[in-house]
Amino acid sequence: MDLHKRRLLIVDDDADEVFFVENAFKGVSTPVEIRHAESGEAALAQIKTFNPGLILLDLNMPGMNGHDVLRAIKQDDETCGLATVIFSSSEQRADIDACYRGNANAYVVKPRSSDGYRELAENITRFWFETARL
Known part of the structure; x- marks a missing residue:
């Protein structure tokens, strides 16, 4: 797998x-490079420079929220x-449905x-970085 695909961008304020999250990923079998963006705006900028294989995106952030990102x-x-x-x-069905839409x-x-x-962390690593082809 390309090394850039083992990059995770966490977007959470x-x-x-x-x-x-970062501590949990320290114990996984496949090393994952992690970066953090504390806002939606910062996330969009980091996507261009960091080239993550996966984004972990919070919904409820001030300014540009997760839906906007x-x-x-x-x-x-x-x-x-x-x-x-x-x-x-959020475990609200409306939030879940909106994200899938x-x-x-x-x-x-x-x-x-x-x-x-x-x-x-183990499940994300196993599926997104070891099983799925990104």
Whole structure:
């Protein structure tokens, strides 16, 4: 697999969430290079320079929210094929449906425990970086 495909961009304004995700990925079998964008605007800029294989995108951020970022990614010919996983605390059916209508590749509810974050990191690594072809 191309090394750039093992790059994960976390888009979340909550520093604690980013900390939990980054720590969880330290224990996975396949090394993953991780970068963080704390806003939608920063995410769109980093996509161009970092060239991630996967984006983990929070929905609820000030300014440009996750729906706006998803729309921008999927409407741009250069980034429309970029695997984008929504990473939200919302379990509302309306949020989930809206993200899939916006062409999100998956919707994941944020874990509530450190074990949940480790399991999430292992599952993302196993599927997105070891199984799926990006």
